[in-house]
Amino acid sequence: MTFPVGPIWLVGCGNMAGAMLRRWLSEGLDPAQVTVITRSGTRAPEGVRSLTALPVDETPAILMLGFKPQQLGDIAPTLAHLNPAILLSILAGVEEQTLASHIPAGAVVRMMPNLPVAIGQGVTALYTRSTDAVVRDAAEALARPLGLAPWVEDEGRFDAVTALAGCGPAFVFRFIDALAQAGVGLGLSPELAQQLALATVDGAGAMAIGADAPPAVLADRVASPGGSTREGLNVLDAEDALKRLMAETLTAAERRNREMAAAARR
Numbered sequence: 251m252t253f254p255v256g257p258i259w260l261v262g263c264g265n266m267a268g269a270m271l272r273r274w275l276s277e278g279l280d281p282a283q284v285t286v287i288t289r290s291g292t293r294a295p296e297g298v299r300s301l302t303a304l305p306v307d308e309t310p311a312i313l314m315l316g317f318k319p320q321q322l323g324d325i326a327p328t329l330a331h332l333n334p335a336i337l338l339s340i341l342a343g344v345e346e347q348t349l350a351s352h353i354p355a356g357a358v359v360r361m362m363p364n365l366p367v368a369i370g371q372g373v374t375a376l377y378t379r380s381t382d383a384v385v386r387d388a389a390e391a392l393a394r395p396l397g398l399a400p401w402v403e404d405e406g407r408f409d410a411v412t413a414l415a416g417c418g419p420a421f422v423f424r425f426i427d428a429l430a431q432a433g434v435g436l437g438l439s440p441e442l443a444q445q446l447a448l449a450t451v452d453g454a455g456a457m458a459i460g461a462d463a464p465p466a467v468l469a470d471r472v473a474s475p476g477g478s479t480r481e482g483l484n485v486l487d488a489e490d491a492l493k494r495l496m497a498e499t500l501t502a503a504e505r506r507n508r509e510m511a512a513a514a515r516r
């Protein structure tokens with residue numbers, strides 16, 4: 251699948267949009283197609299035009315919003331005249347209707363990436379109400395080089411998808427850190443504990459993806475009857491401790507996405 255024809259403008263290019271752009275470039279996107287517009291004039295990858303203000307008398311085919319949801323009200327009026335064929339937004343929470351009302355465009359596509367897109371192993375959920383195959387193909391062509399790229403047909407589910415996959419890497423990083431710290435608590439050196447925690451999560455994740463059984467069953471396969479894993483699982487499972495913690499974690503993240511959507515609507 252080839253990249254869609256540009257020009258592609260990225261307004262805001264920090265941690266997330268920057269990771270997407272670097273992956274696109276490493277997968278063959280022509281940097282001459284790309285313009286990055288940031289407040290600070292971030293150093294853009296080689297060959298990419300980097301500006302601190304919008305070019306005059308030009309319009310992009312694809313306009314991607316990579317700033318924070320809270321900035322929509324301030325930045326959108328400066329973009330309202332561009333009328334791109336596709337408006338791409340990675341803003342958490344902010345709904346298609348809100349985006350369309352702020353920035354006229356041929357079509358609006360919401361993308362919800364996560365940081366592992368930097369190595370092509372991310373998740374980039376997609377939503378659009380457009381049925382235009384050109385629009386949907388362009389969105390997929392941008393999302394696929396980043397990793398898994400599922401369409402979410404119900405926009406109402408997008409905040410939950412964001413909580414799980416968009417925020418998810420942070421929760422997994424916390425888990426890895428906690429696993430390592432627990433090892434340090436048992437007397438391992440911090441370096442060895444981190445090495446073991448990272449390799450264990452890496453191997454377990456890769457194995458679970460290719461396994462013939464779901465993760466819940468795989469956990470039981472690690473637990474030899476009467477052995478040490480069962481003792482540990484009993485702690486995680488007591489009164490559904492881990493399940494409840496994760497449910498509270500995702501609920502809080504989803505709620506915040508809804509709050510940001512509501513603020514953008516006003």
Ligand SMILES: NC(=O)C1=CN([C@@H]2O[C@H](COP(=O)(O)OP(=O)(O)OC[C@H]3O[C@@H](n4cnc5c(N)ncnc54)[C@H](O)[C@@H]3O)[C@@H](O)[C@H]2O)C=CC1
Pocket residue numbers: 261262263264265266267287288289290292316317318319321325340341342362363364365416417
């Ligand atoms: N960090 C993550 O893992 C994810 C972030 N997102 C979304 O990505 C967006 C950006 O988040 P981060 O990259 O984490 O934040 P960030 O703070 O790293 O990046 C924000 C970018 O916006 C730019 N910016 C600020 N004011 C501007 C202005 N007036 N005009 C143009 N550019 C301006 C900054 O220079 C910077 O490049 C948010 O909407 C967030 O919801 C979505 C999924 C995952």
Ligand SMILES: O=C(O)[C@@H]1CCC=N1
Pocket residue numbers: 342412416417
């Ligand atoms: O923290 C945030 O709001 C964004 C959305 C998903 C990941 N980061």
